[in-house]
Amino acid sequence: MDDRHxxxxxxxxxxxxxxxxxxxxxxxxxxxxxxxxxxRRLDLDEFRAFVLLDDIAPLIFINRNDSYRGMMxxxxxxxxxVLLGTSELYNDPMFEANRVAAERxxxxxxxxxxxxxxxxxxxxxNHSDSGPIAAADECAHLxxxxxxxxxxxxxxxxxxTHQDVExxxxxxxxxxxxxxxxxxxxxxxxxxxxxxxxxxxxxxxxVSESIKSGSLPYTDGLDxxxxxxxxxxxxxxxxxxxxxx
Numbered sequence: 001m002d003d004r005h006x007x008x009x010x011x012x013x014x015x016x017x018x019x020x021x022x023x024x025x026x027x028x029x030x031x032x033x034x035x036x037x038x039x040r041r042l043d044l045d046e047f048r049a050f051v052l053l054d055d056i057a058p059l060i061f062i063n064r065n066d067s068y069r070g071m072m073x074x075x076x077x078x079x080x081x082v083l084l085g086t087s088e089l090y091n092d093p094m095f096e097a098n099r100v101a102a103e104r105x106x107x108x109x110x111x112x113x114x115x116x117x118x119x120x121x122x123x124x125x126n127h128s129d130s131g132p133i134a135a136a137d138e139c140a141h142l143x144x145x146x147x148x149x150x151x152x153x154x155x156x157x158x159x160x161t162h163q164d165v166e167x168x169x170x171x172x173x174x175x176x177x178x179x180x181x182x183x184x185x186x187x188x189x190x191x192x193x194x195x196x197x198x199x200x201x202x203x204x205x206x207v208s209e210s211i212k213s214g215s216l217p218y219t220d221g222l223d224x225x226x227x228x229x230x231x232x233x234x235x236x237x238x239x240x241x242x243x244x245x
Contacts, residue, residue: 006114006144011068014144018075020201027082028057028200029075033064041065044176049074051081057202058082064198067179069146073110080106111153114143124150124159132164133171148172195227196239204240 006014019029033042042063048070052059060078062071081087084102123142127135135154136147143150151168154160196204207224210216218230227233237243 007142009144011072011144015068015072015075018072022060022075022079023200023202026057027079028059028203029062030059030198030200030203031062031064031071032198044070049078051078051087053082053085053087067146067176069140069144069149072144073146073149076110076113077106080109111145111149114145115153117157120153121157121159124154124157128159132160132167135160136168146172192232192235192239195225195232195236199225199236199240201240204236205242208237208242 006017009017019031022029042065044063044065047063048066049060049062051061060075060082062074062078064071066074084106086102120139120143123139124135127138132151132154133147136151139145139150139154140147148165148168151160151165155162155165204225207216207221211218211221216224218233222228222230222233225233225236227236234243
């Protein structure tokens with residue numbers, strides 16, 4: 001990964017950069033927080049992401065109810081499964097015992113894709129006097145992964161103890177619960193922006209090109225994009241930067 005798009009960037013910008021890289025490489029990345037037409041909120045305890053392999057365009061689905069840092073890790077984790085050629089439901093405990101080795105390999109690769117160990121050691125040690133939570137948060141802010149992931153990596157490098165990891169894990173759970181409560185109070189936000197964030201860039205481009213060429217009727221195209229009006233379609237293209245293409 002290009003450090004210019006990772007280090008000290010906003011979490012949402014980092015995620016969008018990695019998502020765009022995955023899309024440009026031929027992967028389809030969808031993001032949503034609800035289940036189809038039922039509008040049931042997707043539970044993070046059920047899954048964070050899944051990947052379905054396909055010879056033409058492997059599909060990665062990310063649970064939007066996670067933090068941007070969590071979604072970043074999930075996306076890179078599922079890219080690892082694409083490279084290994086294995087479909088997966090991330091966060092499914094039923095298969096945990098049978099896939100520990102593969103999961104550890106992928107999780108380590110995710111961290112190594114973003115983190116240079118020498119620089120990481122320096123950052124952790126510079127903030128370790130303030131406690132493991134402060135050190136983990138600083139590294140998380142720098143690299144765009146979760147504080148817990150950073151604490152686990154520090155433990156692997158002998159910079160932190162297992163007790164430090166447990167402290168950060170407890171703090172992370174508290175933060176996630178607070179986020180969950182805050183999310184329930186939010187309104188729906190900008191519908192065009194929400195729809196654009198949900199849909200893969202390349203997918204929207206292919207549908208819009210088919211509509212433009214006349215090979216796909218507008219009604220069918222709108223159905224494929226999950227929208228109901230031409231106004232919403234124009235808004236989606238505008239959000240994706242495709243309205244002038």
